[in-house]
Amino acid sequence: MLDLSRVLAGPLCSMILGDLGASVLKVERPGVGDETRGWGPPFAEDGQSAYFRSINRNKLSLAANFADPADRELLLRLIAGADIVVENFLPGTLARNGLDADSLLVDFPRLIWCTISGFGLHSERPGYDFVVQAESGWMAITGEPAGTPMKHGVALVDVITGKDAAIGLLAVLAARERAGAAGLAPAERRVHVTLQASAVSALVNVAQNGLVSGQPSRRWGNAHANLVPYQLFMAADRALVIAVGNDGQWVAAARALDLGDLADDAELATNAGRLAQRDRVVARLAEQLATHPAEHWIARLDRVGVPCGLVRTVQEAVAARLHEEDFSVTEAARLGLPPLWNGAVRLGPPQCGEHTVTVREKGWVSFENGG
Numbered sequence: 001m002l003d004l005s006r007v008l009a010g011p012l013c014s015m016i017l018g019d020l021g022a023s024v025l026k027v028e029r030p031g032v033g034d035e036t037r038g039w040g041p042p043f044a045e046d047g048q049s050a051y052f053r054s055i056n057r058n059k060l061s062l063a064a065n066f067a068d069p070a071d072r073e074l075l076l077r078l079i080a081g082a083d084i085v086v087e088n089f090l091p092g093t094l095a096r097n098g099l100d101a102d103s104l105l106v107d108f109p110r111l112i113w114c115t116i117s118g119f120g121l122h123s124e125r126p127g128y129d130f131v132v133q134a135e136s137g138w139m140a141i142t143g144e145p146a147g148t149p150m151k152h153g154v155a156l157v158d159v160i161t162g163k164d165a166a167i168g169l170l171a172v173l174a175a176r177e178r179a180g181a182a183g184l185a186p187a188e189r190r191v192h193v194t195l196q197a198s199a200v201s202a203l204v205n206v207a208q209n210g211l212v213s214g215q216p217s218r219r220w221g222n223a224h225a226n227l228v229p230y231q232l233f234m235a236a237d238r239a240l241v242i243a244v245g246n247d248g249q250w251v252a253a254a255r256a257l258d259l260g261d262l263a264d265d266a267e268l269a270t271n272a273g274r275l276a277q278r279d280r281v282v283a284r285l286a287e288q289l290a291t292h293p294a295e296h297w298i299a300r301l302d303r304v305g306v307p308c309g310l311v312r313t314v315q316e317a318v319a320a321r322l323h324e325e326d327f328s329v330t331e332a333a334r335l336g337l338p339p340l341w342n343g344a345v346r347l348g349p350p351q352c353g354e355h356t357v358t359v360r361e362k363g364w365v366s367f368e369n370g371g
Helices: 009-019 069-080 101-107 129-135 156-182 195-201 204-213 247-256 271-276 278-289 294-303 314-325 329-335 356-362
Strands: 024-028 059-063 084-087 112-117 190-194 230-234 239-243 308-310
Touching: 009 024, 009 059, 009 084, 009 112, 009 156, 059 356, 069 356, 084 156, 101 112, 101 190, 112 156, 129 156, 129 195, 156 190, 156 195, 190 195, 230 278, 239 294, 247 271, 247 294, 271 278, 294 308, 314 329
Parallel strands: 024 059, 084 112, 112 190
Antiparallel strands: 230 239, 239 308
C-alpha cells in the first residue's frame, strides 16, 4: 500500500490497514515530511511530535519529490506493484505531476485508488476538520444550551473519514477478490471519501430528529435530546454520567439512588413522561448524587445493570486501556499506540525518509522481506 496522504484522515486510514497486516509505504516531502511532524509540543525524545506518532505506526517512510523526474519514475514503479494508493491532494495536483489516478487505474488493472478530500473532487477548498465541523452542523449541537457553538475536543471528522476510507477500501478489496480473473472496471476501483459527507452522515439520529420534527436541532450540553436521565451529574467528589436507555433501567436507577418515590411515580414510568418532566427528574437526581462520592453511586448502579461511568481524565482513560492490553506507557508512546488500538504493532512511527535508501535500492518492500 502506498500512502501519499498527510495530516490525519489519510494517515489514519493507512495505519488502520497497516495494523491489520498491510505493508504501508508512506511517501513524504524530502526534508520536511508530513506537516504533523511539526505539530507540537509535545515532542518525543527522538524529535517526533505526539500528533504524528498517533497515526503513523506500522509504516515505512520514503522521501520523494513529485516534481523530480527520477522520483516520479520511482513512484510510478511503486504504484505498479501496489494494491492500494491513498492520497488527499487538492484536485489536479497529482495529475499535473504525472500521477493521474484515472490513467493509472487503466494501466494497472488490480490497483485501487482512494482519494480523501474536504468537499469533493471538484472543490478547491482545503479540507480542515474544524471548518467541516462548523459547516456540517456539529458545532450547532455541541456546547451548553446558553453558550456558543463548540467544536469536538478530538478532530473527530478526520477520524471518522479515515475509518470510512478504510472500510471502503476493504470493501473494494473483497470485491476484487470475488471478481477474480474478470477483474473490476477502473471506476469500481476508485474510492472517494469526503470530510463533509462523513460528517453529515455521522449526524445519524440528530439529523433524523430534525427531519421528523421539522424543528431546528439545538445544543443540550451534557444531556440527551431524546432520553432522561442521560447526562452528567456531580457527585460529592467528581463528575459521573448516568445513561438510562429504557424504562426498566429507570426504575432500577431510581431505587439504587434511594429515590423510590420516583420509581413508583406513574408519570415517570415511560421515557416520554420523564422527558416531559426533565427538570424535576434531573433536579432530584442531582441533589441526591451530590451526597456521596462517585464511586459509591457507580457501585450501586453497576450492581443493578444501569449504564454509568466516571468522567475520567485522558491520562486515566489511556492508563486503563493500556493495562487491558498489557502495554507500559513508555512502550505505548514509542510505538505510537493510541488508547483504542486494534491489530498488530510491527513498527513504530518512522523518521522522515528513514527507508528511502532501501526503497530506492530494492523497489517495493514489505515488513516481511526486510523493509
